[in-house]
Amino acid sequence: MKKSLLTRRTFIKKTSARLAGAALATAGTGSLYGDIVKKTNTLAILGGSPVRTRPFLSTWPIFDESEEKALLKALRSRNWCCLKGNVVYDFEKAFADAMGAPYCALSNGGTTALSASLHVLGVGPGDEVITTPHTFIATINVICNAHALPVFVDVDPDTGSMNADLIEDAITEHTKVILPVHLAGYPADIEKIMSIANKYKIPVVEDACQSVFAEVNNKKVGTFGTTGCISFQEWKSLVCGEGGAILGGDEDLMHRCAAFVNNGRDPKKTKSGFPYPGSNHRMTEFQAAILTEQFKRFKKQDKIRQKNGKYIEEKLKEIPGLKPRKLYCEETRITYVRFELDYDREYFHNVSASKFAEAVQAEGVPISGEERRYTRGCHKEGMLEEHLNSHAFGAAFSKARLKKYRESLHLPVMDNIRPSGKEMLSIEGKTAFLGAKKDMDDIIEAITKVAKNTDKLT
Ligand SMILES: Cc1ncc(COP(=O)(O)O)c(C=O)c1O
CATH class of the missing domain: 3.40.640.10 (Type I PLP-dependent aspartate aminotransferase-like (Major domain))
Known part of the structure; x- marks a missing residue:
């Protein structure tokens, strides 16, 4: 079979980000997309049949x-x-x-x-x-x-x-x-x-x-x-x-x-x-x-998550607009209890990560689309002011110090995290990545299917 012209590298070189989603929807012959595109049908969220009807494992904790x-x-x-x-x-x-x-x-x-x-x-x-x-x-x-x-x-x-x-x-x-x-x-x-x-x-x-x-x-x-x-x-x-x-x-x-x-x-x-x-x-x-x-169970589960997580990561990073989360050191072992992908809506007809995730969920795959897990920083929690006003804090800190502290509670990135445009998709790998290869292929297929059809979600 002739190798696709639409490999990730040439795709990125030749296509502007904005056009990427549309190109995917129509070309559909990339190395990853080859087989899957043939199966592409109407998105389940729009009335098509879902990639998967069997539920993913969600029981937790697991014991016998x-x-x-x-x-x-x-x-x-x-x-x-x-x-x-x-x-x-x-x-x-x-x-x-x-x-x-x-x-x-x-x-x-x-x-x-x-x-x-x-x-x-x-x-x-x-x-x-x-x-x-x-x-x-x-x-x-x-x-x-x-x-x-x-x-x-x-x-x-x-x-x-x-x-x-x-x-x-x-x-x-x-x-x-x-x-x-x-x-x-x-x-x-x-x-x-x-x-x-x-x-x-x-x-x-x-x-x-x-x-x-x-x-x-x-x-x-x-x-x-x-x-x-x-x-x-x-x-x-x-x-x-x-x-x-x-x-x-x-x-x-x-x-x-x-x-x-x-x-x-x-x-x-x-x-x-x-x-x-x-x-x-x-x-x-x-x-x-x-x-x-x-702990005996965890060690086995951890090995399965590593294998499945790496497999999914390799496949999904081929989709333009999705990128595994930045790591601080090349030699990092993440545990895949949660798997995060940076999501760039420019590649997906400006569809938000949460809307994208909703469409993947409709395909039968558990995923969420958001900024970060804790969108409200702890510095905004009411308990902080309660402490600052308490007798113990009054005795331990001068009024001037507490005033200065209150004024310091402005964190530009954390406070503006949503408008910063850093969206992400995340999969609860703790349970989902304990499945068989077929389950992982369903995850890949559902995400790929939605990635190709975001023009229909606008
Ligand atoms: C980041 C972090 N720190 C501390 C804790 C506290 O652990 P525990 O619930 O066992 O007291 C948790 C638990 O949710 C946590 O997620």
């Missing part, structure tokens, strides 16, 4: 008799609390090993893992923690609950991740910690963040709650900083309902983290009583029993 047995074993042991059992402590060792971290302390959530980290690093009233507005609110809650100010640096418009180039300007004499977030399996610009932190000798707490097994240069995120925190909450990729882990390499700090989550007991049991500050943030043996089984 292994979890049931483990749970029953923990129940029957009558050691429900980790102070009596060994399931929590065994998992700490196994998880530290798998992550390449010298130490791990489990807790009852990612939030408490972050709190423990800030506590052992001495974050308290009057301090500042440099972080990102583009995260789940828990990242910011732990800073405010320590009566410190979350100092927001703006996001990189290409990724929605903390813009590392803005960190140095945000450092003051009060900066106690830098707290970057690795969102949805995509590493933040962690190597640059670490080099700035090292230059100023500021500890880093990584919020890797959403990104177990993401890597940069073969090193897992969560193991770059002074500590790294993971969440095992049910919506994440490695789960036990609620749960968290603190990873780290500094023996004394990690010792204090383990004590902090256990009401201040000495983890080595060499000191009696309650020699350290703490609270009760312990994980139960039930949670750890599920987690132990889920």
Whole structure:
């Protein structure tokens, strides 16, 4: 068969972006499009038959008799609390090993893992923690609950991740910690963040709650900083309902983290009583029993997601106007729990990403079209003003400092993220990418079909 003249390279060279969608719709003989175009029919959203009618896997969490047995074993042991059992402590060792971290302390959530980290690093009233507005609110809650100010640096418009180039300007004499977030399996610009932190000798707490097994240069995120925190909450990729882990390499700090989550007991049991500050943030043996089984499952799921994710990525990047999200380092392992593609509407008859996604959904494929996951930055949340007006903040910060802080809460990129034109498509790979090759081909076919027919969506 004669090779198409409409390969991606020649296509881009010869065709203006605006004409691309129309050309695709009529030519339909590109290397990727060859077979699929023959099947192209009316878009399902316009009354045609969908690419797929069988639903994609959406059940989560996934379990079988292994979890049931483990749970029953923990129940029957009558050691429900980790102070009596060994399931929590065994998992700490196994998880530290798998992550390449010298130490791990489990807790009852990612939030408490972050709190423990800030506590052992001495974050308290009057301090500042440099972080990102583009995260789940828990990242910011732990800073405010320590009566410190979350100092927001703006996001990189290409990724929605903390813009590392803005960190140095945000450092003051009060900066106690830098707290970057690795969102949805995509590493933040962690190597640059670490080099700035090292230059100023500021500890880093990584919020890797959403990104177990993401890597940069073969090193897992969560193991770059002074500590790294993971969440095992049910919506994440490695789960036990609620749960968290603190990873780290500094023996004394990690010792204090383990004590902090256990009401201040000495983890080595060499000191009696309650020699350290703490609270009760312990994980139960039930949670750890599920987690132990889920970890075996997670490792298999992670391999499947890698294979399917890479396959889809290779195919979809051939479509002009779609581009895998920017990475900060060539050697990056994303986890595909969510897969993001930059979407340039100029190639699609000016059809918005959300409209495009709606059409793909009608083809039977789960996808969303949006700017970024957290379109409203945490710096806009009401809880911040509540803290600033509280007795504790009033005692810790001068009026002038709080006034200056309020005035700093303007983040040009984050606040204007929608008009910036950086649209994206995202697929919840956590479940969708666990399917067979045929399922992946359906995803590719549905997106390709819509890409060719955006002229009909205007
Ligand atoms: C980025 C981020 N940080 C922290 C947390 C808090 O974790 P947890 O729900 O386990 O307390 C989450 C959980 O959603 C999160 O997504």
